[in-house]
Amino acid sequence: EVLFDGTRSTGVRVADEAGNISSISSKVVVDASGQSAMVTSRLGLREWDPVLKKAAVWSYWKGAARGTGRDEGATLVMQLDDKQGWLWYIPLNDDVVSVGVVAGYEYLLKDRENKKPDVVYAAELDRCPGLHGRLDNATKIESVRVAKEYSYRARDVAGDGWVLVGDAFGFLDPLYSSGILLALKSGELAGDAIVAALQENDPSASRLGCWGEDYVRGMDRMRRLVYEFYDGFNFGRFVKRFPHLRGHVTDLLIGDLFNERLDEIIEPLETLRAEQEAAST
Structure with missing residues (x-):
């Protein structure tokens, strides 16, 4: 527990393995x-993200297929059949793979007759073409977990x-x-x-x-x-239209987020979005 004097933190209260409680002051x-x-x-x-109202269901599998050599630990991201959401496939230690589905909260957990996590999870795994065959010889080793509207910041x-x-x-x-x-x-x-x-x-x-x-x-x-x-962003289409920004996209994806020059992609993103919206009307 964090200790406060009003809104100023003054330390923490902790319990050791024996259950003894003590307070520790800290600046x-x-x-x-x-x-x-x-x-x-x-x-x-x-504060919950007003746009990313997503939910996730996931579990862990033993014996699932994975790559070989340098690709043995590669994380995969796959879309569901009608692009309702996406699926992660993350190889872990001890021959365990984390498999989870992320989609809109309404679609994933609300707008369906059977809302039981196990049923929802199984149905969405079946809707991922890229997953087919990967779990054929695997065993689910934990119950299905659920996270609702999980994008937030303080x-x-x-x-x-x-x-x-x-x-x-x-x-x-x-x-x-x-x-x-x-x-x-x-x-x-x-x-x-x-x-x-x-x-x-x-x-x-x-x-x-x-x-x-x-x-x-x-x-x-x-x-x-x-x-x-x-919103349907296509990296290939963007790079083909703005080839000079290929490096900017790559830098963002590898985590170079704290470089102001990368804001140069914002206007082209807006341009491409406007063109796509105009084409769909």
Whole structure:
């Protein structure tokens, strides 16, 4: 539990393995609690993404097919048959593969007669042509898990005496596997801010959160690509139309999110979107 004096964090209360509870004072508390988001939940800072109202169902399989050699651990992203959503296929250790489906919340969990997670999951796996044959000799080893409307961010990256990093600050649709990158980057930026704040004896919200604006701007660059995917973005068509921006797209996809020159793709994206909308009317 994070301890507060008003909205200023003063430390944490912890329990050891024997159940003994103690309080620890601290000038700065770093919330790296993942989607539990202890500080965000306590202070009511979470804001759900108004566009990415997606949901996910997933489980883990033993003995599923995987690539060979350098491709043995390759993550696959596959679309459902009518592009209702997409499926991840992530090889893990011990011959286990994580297989999950992401789609609109209404489609995946609401607009169907049988809403049981196992039934929904099985139906959507059958709708993925790229998955066929990969699970024939596999065994599902865990129950199906569900996450609803999971893209969010906190209103602030920091406050008086506290800082949010990774999923404790925000979670973005995992289409382009940006989670670890964002967690590490936010940790790096927060760490630098904390060192400077302690040196200056100023663990205020403005000092601890001085990195937030640039970080959110980088996060939004990836969010824009996610938005475009769900709106039917075609990388091949974009690069063919704007070949000089091929490197920009590649840089975004490999995680170079914190470079302002990559904003040069925004106007061409808008141009292509307008042309597609005009062609469909």
